[in-house]
Amino acid sequence: MHFPAAFTGSADVFFGDHRGWSFSAEKPGKTDVSWPKRLRPFLNGWSDVRVVTAEGKTLFANRVVFTDDDSPVTMRDQHGLPLIVDKWGLLQRPFDTRPEGLLGLLADESLRIIDVLENVCGVRAWISFGTLLGAARQGKGIGHDSDVDLCYLSEKATPAQMQRELWEIARALRAAGMRLQMRTGSFLTVQLDTPDGAGAGIDVYTTFFFDGNFYETATVRTPVARDELLPLKPMEFEGRTLPAPADHAKILEISYGPNWRVPDPSFRHQPGPEVEQRFDGWFGKFWRQRREWQAFNREGASRRPGPSAFAQDVAARLAPGTRVLDIGTGAGDDALHFAGSGFQTVAFDYALPARRAWPEVAGLSRVTLNFYDLRDVMSRGALVSRHEGEQAVYARQLLEALAPVGRDQFWALAAMALRRGGTIHLESQAWSRPSIGRRGEELGGRVWPTGPEDARRAAQAIGGVVRSEDGTAEAERTIEARSVLPPATWRMTIDIPARGGHPA
Incomplete structure (x- = not known):
């Protein structure tokens, strides 16, 4: 425009x-x-x-x-x-386009969550952000909003203790029959099925007092008197009574400014880097670019273009009986090909398409894997390392889709998985920095300028030996280019020798 x-x-x-x-x-x-x-x-x-x-x-x-x-x-x-x-x-489904009664369902589920937080976990919780805003303005949800927000007050002394507390809260919510997803070490989402089939979410955020300031997950760091938050007071929301901060106007002004009473669908609270950097360092981000990759993989699953030439080539070279670990499976076409070719296959991804998008194939299992959560990487690695047969790690268009910390975790997982020896089969794309900037306008998550030289060093660090490679020289030239170029595809096969000992 x-x-x-x-x-x-x-x-x-x-x-x-x-x-x-x-x-x-x-x-x-x-x-x-x-x-x-x-x-x-x-x-x-x-x-x-x-x-x-x-x-x-x-x-x-x-x-x-x-x-x-x-x-x-x-x-x-x-x-x-x-x-x-x-x-x-x-992309969101705003409440004003959803069936009547949905917000009441979410309010009832919010009361269940608050009950678990208070009576099982011992923390005080209240409606917050857009939900508190709607309750304060008109006693109901905001039409252009699309989820419900809750906060709870942690009295723990350190971020590490707060993370542990959130994991305990997650276990309590699951024990109460709720389905949820961890977003960061201070934020989770309870996921609900809804009558219209689209689903909905209730976000639960950690808040705390520290260094004279009140912190709300990743958005707020500002002086707030404790008596402006507590004791909690009742507030009407969708015909129910839910807890709210003692001085809700003060809390809303912090997030939405002095004009919080005036509706503005485009309003974005944009905290300064001093807030975001603190929260990233303290609590991490488990969902980095997940929405982007979910949309990308969902679109791929709807088209089902079939296996890549690389997957067909690797399948033809694998020894019978090899288990394939397809890491970063995306829409899953290559994993389906491996399983259909008779190989036991485990398809890992950060943003797996819905199960209904996958045809049923014998020998194929799907596992969510988050390279930005060390606990997830270590637990998955320990499990796959126990396999006593031959294994191969397969990763296509994965390395460039991971931030540096995620790539480090990939190589750690590969080393654990191939403790008894095996092969790593890589196909990646090398991008110039100007091309990455251009691609930012397209569907999909961010890509990073990494290439075969990075892979060689990482492979050597875990004892690997490069057996074959293709397209690597052109890939390195592309990474160094200062102009917009098509991405250069490169391939590498790495042998990992067996190491002493066996997994427990």
Whole structure:
């Protein structure tokens, strides 16, 4: 979108009567605003587009033809529910498009969670962020919100103790029959099935007092008096009574500013680096780029293009009876090929597509693996190392998709898995830094400038010997390039000798 003069403020973009996207521009403003990458796949055909400011002023209203398709732009998911691109650039299903009664269901589940936190785990919990905002404004959920937020107060003395406490909370919630996902060492999401089939989440955040400040997970570090938070007081939300901070206006002003009473779908609380860096160092991030890779893998699973040439080549060279560890399986086509070729196969990924997207194949198992969580890597590595038969590690387009700490964990897992010896089969893409910047506008998670030389050093560090390689010289030239180039594909086969001893 092009503005004749620099635009500052917030605006909604409507496609017909559907609000599909909200955005904001800080001073000094923007004259050009790009369509977010998750919106672009929906921009097929035509639409009567309106751009409306938060104050209600219409900046643009006209029919826009995006492609030659003779059909209106439609933003709906596989369940037929309307979608929006939210302030973070993510696809969401806002409450105002979901069936009546959903927020009541979430409020009831929130009460169950709070009961477990208080009566089993011994911590005080309350509604927070967007949920508290909706309760304070109108006693119910905000229409453009898409989940429920809860916080609890940790009285532990150190971040390590707080992480341990959160894992204990997770175990208590699971024991109560809840399904959840750990996001960081201070944040988890309880996942619910819903009548419309789309599911919903309730986020649970750690908060604490330290160094004269009040901390809310990854967003807030500011002086708050303890009596502004406690004792908790009752507040109406969706016809239920849930606990809220003692001075909810003070807590909301911290996150949303003094104008928190005025609705703004595009508002983004953007904490300074001093807040984010503290939380990253203390609690880590277990879900780095997960949403991006989930969308990428889901799209791949919907197309099912079949196995890669590399998977077919590796399968032809594997000894009968080898178990294949397909690490970073993505949509799973290569894993399906290995299993269909008679190899016992374990498909690992950070963002596995839904099980219903996988055909049933004998000998294939799926395992979630998070290279940004050392506990997960070590426990998975210990389990796969106990296999007494021959194993091969297979990783295609994985190394460049991992941040440096994730790549280190990959090599640690490979060393554990191949303790009795085996092979590592790699196929990766080398990207120049300018190309990575360009790719940032496409579907999928971030990629990193890593190549065969990094792999050689890492393989040598775990005792590996490079048996064969292909395309590596071109890959190294691509990484060093200062221009936008197509990624260069390279391959490497590494032998890992057996080491003494056996896993316990």
